[in-house]
Amino acid sequence: MIIEIKNLKKKFDKNLVLKDISLTIEKNKSTIILGRSGCGKSVLIKIIYQLFNYDSGSILYDNKSGVNIDKFSMLFQYGALFDSLKISENIAFTDYINNKTNFNKKVLSLMKDVGLEKSTFNRYPSEISGGMKKRAALARALYKNPKVIFLDEPTTGLDPINSDKINDLIIKIIKKRNITAVTITHDIKSAIKTGDNYYFIEDGIVRDKGECNKILKTKNKTFKTFISGGKY
């Protein structure tokens, strides 16, 4: 699915978060959206997912203005697992709440795909580590076989080793399932490793874009400052 965003604007009360965003998410590619914390990256993907409304501009999904969000999935920044449900029930959430009982096999297969130990099957989110929660949340996102997956800062809160493992996992899953991925991050290393294309957002505007393997060669001054941690 190709998603084209043109001149998108969004404000909360008087705060104009997205001033003029135009970008294209290409089919079966991994698009990375980079930017500082609070620059509106999460708001942007929630608008694309149709969780938020926007004030002006347009979003086309395969040249259509609307889309059935059944084709989308999202990995939230901190997992957003439901505390009162077991990991297996979280992963198979839609089947579980509709009283379907034959989801165990699919859940176990997904747990294997994301590298989640079998012992976590009957545990609650509060009983597992941050890295495991991310894997469980990823398994939940994959449960409905999405065409597009949105990943909101997938490595936030993880140590460098676990971050790297999650990045490898994302690459493996995107390739294996041939899906379109949109990842939000401010981690340059993850962007280079997992992305095909990138967009850099600052002050609600796309300041730079290009291929992820050329991020470090960018000539955009603002993006260079961002990459060097403000020391450029």
Place this chain on the structure above:
Amino acid sequence: MKYIESIGAFTIKLFSNLGKFILFIFFFFKYLFKPKFYIKNNLSYFLNIFISSIPIIALTGIFSGMVLALQSYTGFSRFSAESAIPNIVVLTLTRELGPVLTGLMISARVGSSIAAEIATMRVTEQIDALKTLNTNYYNYLVTPRVLSLTLALPIFVTLVDFIGVMGGYIVSVYRLGFNDNLYLLNTIDFLSFGDYISGIIKAFTFGFIISIVSCYCGLFSDKGAFGVGSSATNAVVISSILILSSNYFLTELFF
């Protein structure tokens, strides 16, 4: 000038919140009659509320009845009307104290927990996650809580009425020296079905008020720990005010 501005901003916020709340109730009824009913979720929530609230309900009932008997005696003994104590205890409990005290206790016990739980879900993006999983949060979160509490409160009030009357009986018989058979006879004879029903209608109303207000406060809470805390506080304060004010109008209705 700034003073007038702040009054204006406050008024706009107040009416905007009122409008949002009315819309919230409208959507609750819309999805209630177009249900995707999660039976397991509804049942488990009802049982959870019911079991966790029994101790607090029992304590509210027993002490209210005991105090009522003692205080009534203090007043009535001054003009030799002690025999009216069983009638006063049962009437006050079934028509007034039972529903109001139960409502206030449940708003503190259950209402605050509903608001805090839903607010935490909002802060940790679990509400957004529900939407991404094609699950309507009215069906999954709001309906079970509102239905459970609206149905549970009349049961709680019946329990408080019964336990309260027993509390009054214990104090009257063992502390004030009433005849036990006469006390029970006076209680049963004097109580009409209408008295009990008026209390039960109040209980339904209070149950709905507590649950709908608490769900609203949770779903529209501000972000962060402060947001979760204030949503729980707001749920209890707004529910309590609405219980006390609607109690007057319901009492007028059954007067």
